[in-house]
Amino acid sequence: MLKLFSVKDKQKQQQEANAGAGKPGKLSAGELRIQKDMAELNLPPNITISFPDGKDKLMHFFIAIRPDEGIYRGGKFNFEFNIPTGYPHDAPKVLCTTKVYHPNIDLEGKICLNILREDWKPVLSISSVIYGLQFLFLDPNPDDPLNKEAAQMFVDNPRQFEQYVQRAIHYGTYINNVHFPSCTA
Template sequence: MQKERSANKSSSTPTLSVAFLRAKKDLQDYEEIPGITIEYQSSNPMQINLKVKPSEGYYKNGIFKFKCEIPEDYPNRAPEFKCIPKIYHPNIDLEGHVCLNILRNDWKPSLSLQLVFAGILHLFLQPNPNDPLNKDAANDLAKYPLDFKKNVERAMMGGYVKDEQFDKVLEGNFNTAHTRYYY
């Protein structure tokens, strides 16, 4: 009889997955990174909204939002990030997929969400043309850095680069009269 009670008792208590507990711990241990804002519901650390606001570089003054999904087998598998606005970036494709080595081949269970957040910020401070998802942007960055800079500015204002229109991601009201591009 006692075995039946303990079996019934344990089945009525919700069990939290290892992924849930680890994600919750990673978020509790998170130390603020300048330029990064995270939002999540404490009841569900498996879905995180990330906001990146670079303070320097090509993407300065932009606001880039990401959705992060923590997989059920986290930390054995890397979290999945998707950039919400359509942006012009060598390491982020037009669908928002992110190319960051620690989210792919270099993922280890010992890595934390904090490190991934810092890695995503780093992509905006130092875009990498050698590991591209957007080959056009990577080619421009590698071969024509001045054109790349103009393309980033145009795209961040919600303009077109080649035949592709991008989402406006600039923070605040900027006087952009001096950065008009006609093609």
């Protein structure tokens, strides 16, 4: 007589053993999508990407943006990307790791970019986010600020704002009792 339950138990134990032995499984939808995004990524020379965990670990990486025009020209601004398992349905988590005097980036590195929040859609890609970040350095938005002091300075005295930014980038400086270290490219 065949004991059906013992056969099923053995099959289940074998599957668990195979899973625990590190045998490769299927990639998640997010991992497949990030592979596609990375394959299609075409960065300009002023933007670089690095993978601290190795090039096969695509769910965590860094982007460096070096604006070559605008108020932030000459600076190098680093961003850490963490891709959630629910990607592309969930937006990437992005943090600016360079302390910068910017209306849309607070002192903790949080970024006010609509496509990282309420306007995220699964059709957007990592490329969309990178170009959105680049645009923040070309055209800061004082109407939706995270750093209200920087936004007010940008509106009230744009010339002084640009001087502060350039001084911070090239030499490091204190602005409103906060130190902004040099971040030249």
